[in-house]
Amino acid sequence: MKCTKAATTWIxxxxxxxxxxxxxxxxxxxxxxxxxxxxxxxxxxxxxxxxGTPQAREKHNKSFVGDVRTVEHSAKEGLDTYTVDYTTLPxxxxxxxxxxxxxxxxxxxxxxDTISKPLSYTDITLNGIKxxxxxxxxxTKPGHPEMQGEAQFFLVxxxxxxxxxxVEMKGADKKPAHFFSSLExxx
Numbered sequence: 001m002k003c004t005k006a007a008t009t010w011i012x013x014x015x016x017x018x019x020x021x022x023x024x025x026x027x028x029x030x031x032x033x034x035x036x037x038x039x040x041x042x043x044x045x046x047x048x049x050x051x052g053t054p055q056a057r058e059k060h061n062k063s064f065v066g067d068v069r070t071v072e073h074s075a076k077e078g079l080d081t082y083t084v085d086y087t088t089l090p091x092x093x094x095x096x097x098x099x100x101x102x103x104x105x106x107x108x109x110x111x112x113d114t115i116s117k118p119l120s121y122t123d124i125t126l127n128g129i130k131x132x133x134x135x136x137x138x139x140t141k142p143g144h145p146e147m148q149g150e151a152q153f154f155l156v157x158x159x160x161x162x163x164x165x166x167v168e169m170k171g172a173d174k175k176p177a178h179f180f181s182s183l184e185x186x187x
Contacts (some may be wrong), residue, residue: 003152028153036049036051038176039084044071044127045159045187046086046185049179050073050075050084051080052077055075057074058070065085072084080165083163085163086161088100088160094158102160103153103155106160106162110136110149110151116138116149118134118135119137120133120134126183127155127185130154131152132152135151138166145168145169145170147166149166150176150180156187161185
């Protein structure tokens with residue numbers, strides 16, 4: 001079958017229109033990427049960019065040092081998850097464990113919760129606040145892409161901030177940068 005130039009032009013135009021319509025249907029169905037917004041909590045003294053409005057959840061854990069309260073804010077972008085935890089520690093916990101002990105406990109909790117393997121654990125600073133950075137690999141699951149996580153921990157007074165991003169391995173070296181570079185914690 002031989003196509004004329006007019007027929008070829010018409011087929012190309014139809015393909016472009018149908019492609020644009022399909023994108024519109026996908027957007028209407030909610031599969032488009034949500035815009036990143038600034039999540040700000042005056043109570044928790046923090047601000048960070050997140051992919052959409054985060055879901056909040058409060059957890060209470062009883063321990064030998066007393067009641068430990070954590071407020072978690074989490075948002076997803078595709079399979080990637082971005083989380084900010086704000087934990088209020090009993091004063092006794094900090095004096096008993098020390099800053100390094102608190103960071104070590106937080107690191108172990110992240111690794112246990114995600115069943116992950118640590119790749120690196122280093123010192124970092126955010127606006128004069130000393131903290132720790134953990135990079136870890138999550139286990140591969142059938143039908144699920146390989147993921148990598150990065151968590152940052154900051155202890156300010158009696159408050160422990162755990163900032164965590166678990167992203168698909170493809171792009172893992174760039175995706176969390178947007179999230180972490182926007183983080184602000186005020187003392």
